[in-house]
Amino acid sequence: MPRLLPLALAALMLAGCAAGDGGTEGSGSRDGSGPITLAIGRDTTGYLRPLLDRWNQAHPAERVTLLELPEATDEQRAQMVANLQAGSDRYDVLGLDVVWTAEFAEAGWIVPLERSMFPLDRFLPPVVDTAVYRGKLWAVPYTSNAGLLYYRKDLLDAAGFEPPTTWAQLREQARALHAEHGIGGYAGQFLAYEGLTVNFAEAVQSAGGGQILSTDGTRVTMDPDRAEAGLDFLLGGFREGWIPQESLSFKEEESRLAFQxxxxxxxxxxxxxxxxxxQSGIAGRFGVTRLPGLHGPGAGSLGGLNLAISAFSRHQKSAVxxxxxxxxxxxQRRVLTDGSFPPVWTELYDDPGLVERFPYLPVLKQSILSARPRPARADYDQVSLVIASTVSGALTPPFEESSDDVIASLKGQLDEIIRAP
Incomplete structure (x- = not known):
């Protein structure tokens, strides 16, 4: 366990935070120590409890209680927002999806933090950027994420295929393996929620460098040709049958289980x-590579989880x-070894022992460094909802709308959100 921040220094840091833009009035009076609650998405691997137990054994007066929120990020956000809008002090430390930083900071639900209190220079640079809004640090990166392509190595080897790097190769291989083995060719997260927004954004980004919104979220930068190419990649899979219809109900867990x-x-x-x-029946028979794109390796969406402190917490010293x-x-090492989540410390990706145990780490590091951030907008949830609902309608039979009509409609809806006061 690293040496912890002295209480006096934490108090000074949080007192300064209370005066920052976006901070909640009076948050400096809430900087006491005591038991805290960690509100975070459901732990599907069981790695969290041992980490919390170590803290609790060393801090009996500052015990942390784990409050597991639903698996889906949309549902996590809904529960957090309801709690914070009510000014409740039930949550102390919040596990925030990286796309929520702007919204929570703008609403005054979390407190700004002092950069020097954390070893940010040893974290992956794109990951640190997800915790910054309007020049201030509002959270601390905990896990990173970037989309990857999982493939059945045994089936590819038997068919004489190399892992695909382009959509054309993926289509060819998925169709062939679907026909030969009677299994789904390819799937992602295609339920109408944030997961579909991410999958569509990755398709647009992988079609020659397209992007839906500018990084600061102030402009719709979606090139119609690239966006149509990305949609056609997904739509073609559903029409031709190598993307199974059941995947329209897939979130992360459903797609994970279907593959393993x-x-x-x-x-x-x-x-x-x-x-x-x-640990499943395909152990030793699968591989991981970068997402394919139109002309070569694609660009994933930068994901991950950051830890922030509720502005209504009464134990902010302990939270820090x-x-x-x-x-x-x-x-962070245990986050990887026990939870299979990507750490945020750069040096762990180059650790020989970890690379031997997790041979996909070099690919993952490259994927994170090349991934695109999602727009930093306080109303990102509205943007995501519009994208997910529009794309979901296009991917659902009977496929009546053309891709250019879908993209034109989506662009119009996004323009309205951007122009709204």
Missing amino acids: EGRLAFARNWPHAYGPAT EFIRYFTGLEN
């Missing part, structure tokens, strides 16, 4: 799916100390 149960030849998922697959502990190097 042998029902898919290829699956787009986050790195956390790697660990469970090594806990975040320093939880994001420390040793715990």
Whole structure:
């Protein structure tokens, strides 16, 4: 366990935070120590409890209680927002999806943090950027993420295929393996929620460098040709049958299970799916590579989880100390080895022992560094909802709308959101 921040220094840091833009009036009076609650998405691998137990054994007066929120990020956000809008002090430390930083900071639900309190220079640079809004640090990176392509190595080897790097290769291989083995060719997260927004964004980004919105979220930058190419890639899979219809109901867990149960030849998922697959019936028979694109390797969407402190927490000293502990190097190692989540410390990706145990780490590091951030907008949830609902309608039979009509409609809806006061 790293040496923790002295209480006096934490108090000074949080007192300064209370005066920052976006901070909640009076948050400085809430900087006491005591028991805290960590509100975070459901732990599907069981790695969290041991980390929390270590903290609790060393801090009996500042015990942390784990409050697991639903698996889907949309549902996590809904519960957090309801709590914070009510000014409740039930949550102390919040596990925030990287796309929520702007919204939570703008609403005054979280407190700004002092950069010097955390070893940010040893973190992956794109990951740190997800915790910054309007020049201030509002959270501390805990896990990173970038989309990866999981594939059945045994089936590809038997067919004489190399892992695909382009959409054309993926289509050819998925169709062939679907026909030969009677399994789904490819799937991602295609339910109408944030997961579909991410999958569509990755398709647009992988069609020659397209992007839906500018990074600062102030402009719709979606090139119609690239966006149509990305949509056509997905739509063609559903029309031709190598993307199964059941995947229209897939979130992360459904697609993970379908792949590790042998029902898919290829699956787009986050790195956390790697660990469970090594304990499943396909152990030793699958591989991981970068997402394919129109002309070569594609560009994933940058994901991950950051830890922030509720502006309504009455134990913000303890919350700061806990975040320093939880994001420390040793715990980051366990995040990878026990939870299969990508750490945020750069040096772990180059650790020979870890690379031997997790041979996909070099690919993952490259994927994270080349991934595109999602727009930093306080109303990102509205943007995501419009994208997911529009794309979902296009991918659902009977496929009546043309791709150019879908993209034109989507662009119009996004323009309205951007122009709204």
